[in-house]
Amino acid sequence: MAPRVLVSDKLSPTAVQIFKDRGVEVDYLPDLGKDKEQLLAVIDQYDGLAIRSATKVTEKLIEAATKLKVIGRAGIGVDNVDIPAASRKGIIVMNTPFGNSITTAEHAVALMFAVARQLPAADASTQAGKWEKNRFMGVEITGKTLGVIGCGNIGSIVASRGVGLKMRVVAFDPFLSTERASQLGIEKVELEELFKRSDFITLHTPMTEKTKGIIDKNAIAQMKDGVRIINCARGGLIVEADLAEGIKSGKVAGAGVDVFEVEPATESVLFGLENVVCTPHLGASTTEAQENVALQVAEQMADYLVRGAVTNAINMxxxxxxxxxxxxxxxxxxxxxxxxxxxxxxxxxxxxxxxxxxxxxxxxxxxxxxxxxxxxxxxxxxxxxxxxxxxxxxxxxxxxxxxxxxxxxxxxxxxxxxxxxxxxxxxxxxxxxxxxxxxxxxxxxxxLDAEVGRHMVYTTNNDAPGIIGLLGTTFGEAGVNIANFQLGRNRPGGDAIALLYVDSPVSDAVLDAVRGHKEIASAKRLQFDVASVD
The missing domain is CATH 3.30.1330.90 (D-3-phosphoglycerate dehydrogenase; domain 3)
Known part of the structure; x- marks a missing residue:
């Protein structure tokens, strides 16, 4: 029977076709992810679930997903999936960490320019019929120090763009090697030094217990006066109230914020502040990125369900x-x-x-x-x-x-x-x-050299005459046919083992008869999943 996948969020029609072309049955119900009860009612019918951010894969949903083998997130963030619950249930969780890398990096650079030159406020003022040329005094990017927190896939792209803009780039990332930093043309530094030296700081690290609130009032106090902060990664990386205070005090000259502690962000302490540019989580919002991640998640899920290939799994x-x-x-x-x-x-x-x-x-x-x-x-x-x-x-x-x-x-x-x-x-x-x-x-x-069978018996015994005869006779009298019989010992008269591959399960009575022999130390009945050995 062909595997069956549910697409519960909006994905490209091309992605749906990829599933079909790979022999996977697919139900495209892009609004179902918003209906928790209806999704709960049908999830047990599917081997795979393809989602974006609208579908919330909770522990309750995972418990109801009795057939589910894989969850595919079109995008990098898997905050909407209960990964521990999925892992305990044996469900693979995949994402597409590279499909929107360029797009997110470019958005960070765009916000950096917007904050440096106060573009949104200048645009609003000019379109309102004002001509406030002196009000919107900006700063150059060239020659400034860019601090990149998190120099992985997206962070390294931003770093390379910074180098191309003739900025001095410093980066903090525990996993960044000196060799990789050299290849990128940047300098690896500790976090405290990055805070002290940077004119612009951009965040590109995942949300973990260690990174949550990585920019708070204490971090801001270590920064240069007039620093500008960009966040296109995760909202919780910045304590928004502390950033707001930093902007009001003048310590922070501006901020570009694409992600918020609570989303959708219909209100925030950052809204309305001078030189704060806010966008509604647009990091991955380009036509190219949306298409790329949709195609990638379809290919990854189909490859797993049809061929057993596992790509970009969070938990495997x-x-x-x-x-x-x-x-x-x-x-x-x-x-x-x-x-x-x-x-x-x-x-x-x-x-x-x-x-x-x-x-x-x-x-x-x-x-x-x-x-x-x-x-x-x-x-x-x-x-x-x-x-x-x-x-x-x-x-x-x-x-x-x-x-x-x-x-x-x-x-x-x-x-x-x-x-x-x-x-x-x-x-x-x-x-x-x-x-x-x-x-x-x-x-x-x-x-020894023993093949693996569905039904086996393992004995440990003293290396003594008569063991082979005992096992053969006892099994024969019980009507159990021995398909393969392997023996081994550590030395003559020492410890020995026997591993028997038999055609049918061995009863407790037969095992008790074997264990009753004075030279037998132990006898165990074994059973292996034939799918694991055929």
């Missing part, structure tokens, strides 16, 4: 369409390894260590780790997948360690997963053969 590692064929078998392997450990471990897990050896070290290990964690806890939490697993593991206080290393054995690449509990440490390793199917290659440090 990206998997490109190109790497998916190579990566997918190892994603299945990682899930199987985690599932094995989860099924054979009864006590609470304190820590998990995942080692990527050889070829696997060069793969998308974030996706592999997410799959391994999903397998690890699926025996405890039935409704878990690659999106929700990392969150659930973190919530349970399980410590995660990942490492990569060069090829260290006979296999081109393998994954090893080790868990630690209060009582023991347990490990399992596996690889993928040329047939694309996962194989166990080591359990408890004991080498």
């Amino acid at each position: 590692p990206s998997i490109t369409a190109e790497e998916a064929p190579t990566l997918t078998p190892f994603v299945k392997l990682a899930e199987v390894l985690g599932d094995f450990v989860g099924q054979v471990t009864d006590e609470p897990i304190k820590s998990v260590e995942i080692v990527y050896d050889g070829a696997t070290a060069a793969m998308n290990t974030r996706a592999l780790t997410s799959a391994a964690l999903a397998g690890l806890i699926k025996s405890q939490v039935s409704d878990v997948n690659m999106v929700s697993a990392p969150i659930m593991v973190k919530e349970r206080g399980i410590q995660l360690t990942e490492s990569r290393r060069d090829k260290s054995g006979v296999f081109d690449g393998y994954i090893k997963l080790t868990i630690t509990t209060e009582k023991q440490t347990r490990s399992v390793a596996g690889t993928v053969f040329s047939d694309g199917k996962p194989r166990f290659i080591q359990i408890k440090g004991i080498n």
Whole structure:
């Protein structure tokens, strides 16, 4: 059955056609996002939800979305989506962070010019029949210092435009490298220095606990007298009341504000102030940007629903369409390894260590780790997948360690997963053969080669004569056919393991019979999702 997508906000007709061309059924209901109750009533029919800013994806809506696999936001902001709720439900949330970058950057530069030359007020005055040439004395941009807070995708474009305007550009961004700053022709500085040196300050950082209110009265007190502030990012980055006071006092010479603490902003402490230019969140409002983000979100959602490719996901590692064929078998392997450990471990897990050896070290290990964690806890939490697993593991206080290393054995690449509990440490390793199917290659440090089946039995025992006969006889008498039987031991007469792939589930009575043998330490019934191994 073809996946089905609901478009609940206004998107380009071309975007709707992209869904259809990719084999995705689509219902285009652009006004439905405004009707919370009606949207709630129909959301369980859809695999995907494409939105802009009008649709509010609440926890209540997510709980009702029983089939939903992906939410696509045409634009960069996902403030209208409850991402933690979506992640817990295993729903991927995508955005289009690059579709409106140029447009937003250009709007910031436009506001900077408007504030520097008081253009809106001068226009209103002139059109009112006045000729107040002396009233609107502006300042030049050339030679001034531009402070860019947040030098990511949009911020770096603004920075490059500032360099092109012959401005001195300084930037604060914890993730900006010295090399990248050099490439852009700008200077990386700390936030306090940026405040002290900048004639113009422009914000291009996401809203987080650390950045909320990043410009407040204390920050403004550190700035130059006559500073001009531009915000095309998020309203909450600036404490509006503090900015208003700064403008009234003359400390701040002007501000260009496209985003507000509360939107729609029908009233604000900034309205009516001298040399404050306000626009109604127009950063992404160009014909080109609206078309770009609509097409991108349609392509991303269709790629995921049809091909399994994950692009620009907020809550899951990206998997490109190109790497998916190579990566997918190892994603299945990682899930199987985690599932094995989860099924054979009864006590609470304190820590998990995942080692990527050889070829696997060069793969998308974030996706592999997410799959391994999903397998690890699926025996405890039935409704878990690659999106929700990392969150659930973190919530349970399980410590995660990942490492990569060069090829260290006979296999081109393998994954090893080790868990630690209060009582023991347990490990399992596996690889993928040329047939694309996962194989166990080591359990408890004991080498073996075992394929994965839907129904399996795992035993630990002393390396003693008669174990093979015991297992064969016991299973045979119970009418359980053994499809594959693999053994391993650490040394003659030492610890040994057996992994049996059987055609049907093994009953408790059969397991009890096996456990009753004096040489058998433990026997576990295992079951793997056949979709993960076929």
